Amino acid sequence: MEYGNLVSAVGVVMNFTGSGCCSQMVTLRVQEGIVNIVIDQETEVIDCRQLRPGMRVAAFYDKTLPVSMIYPPQYRAVIIAVLGKNEQIDLKYFDSDLIAGDHSLHLNQARSTEIETVNGQNFFCDIGNRYLLVYYTVTTRSIPPQTTPRKIVVLC
Incomplete structure (x- = not known):
C-alpha cells in the first residue's frame, strides 16, 4: 500500500x-x-x-x-x-526528526503517547522514517507547528 x-x-x-x-x-x-x-x-x-x-x-x-x-x-x-472531541488526525511520512515530509507538523513524543501498529500491538522500534497516523489536539504556532500526540499508529 x-x-x-x-x-x-x-x-x-x-x-x-x-x-x-x-x-x-x-x-x-x-x-x-x-x-x-x-x-x-x-x-x-x-x-x-x-x-x-x-x-x-x-x-x-x-x-x-x-x-x-x-x-x-x-x-x-x-x-x-x-476521533475524539476536538481531535485532529494526520497520515504523513515523518523523517528521523519526526518532521512531516511536507513540513506541516513536528512531533514531540512523550511517555504518555500511545504507539502501536495498525492491528493494535505495541510498537517498540524507532518511529522515524515511517508513515504515521497521528492523533493530536493542539499545536504550537511555530513553523512547522509542533504537537505532542495522544496516539501514533505506525503503518509498517
Whole structure:
C-alpha cells in the first residue's frame, strides 16, 4: 500500500446501508456536504471500533483510484479512525526528526503517547522514517507547528 496516496474525509457518521454481505456504505456529513464511504473486508478500522451514527471519523481513501461521477461522492475506505472531541488526525511520512515530509507538523513524543501498529500491538522500534497516523489536539504556532500526540499508529 502506498500510504502517500491516501487523503481523508473527516465527518460525522449519519447512517449505514448494506452494499453486500461483507461490505457496507457509511454516509458522512463532512464540511463540504455529504460523502459516502464504502467499508469492506480490506478496510482497516483502527482499534476495531464499531462505528455508530453520531461518531466523528476520518476515512482515508486512495486519491489515485477512479471515482464515479455521482453525487454524493463515493470512496472506498482504506483506513477508518474514530476521533475524539476536538481531535485532529494526520497520515504523513515523518523523517528521523519526526518532521512531516511536507513540513506541516513536528512531533514531540512523550511517555504518555500511545504507539502501536495498525492491528493494535505495541510498537517498540524507532518511529522515524515511517508513515504515521497521528492523533493530536493542539499545536504550537511555530513553523512547522509542533504537537505532542495522544496516539501514533505506525503503518509498517
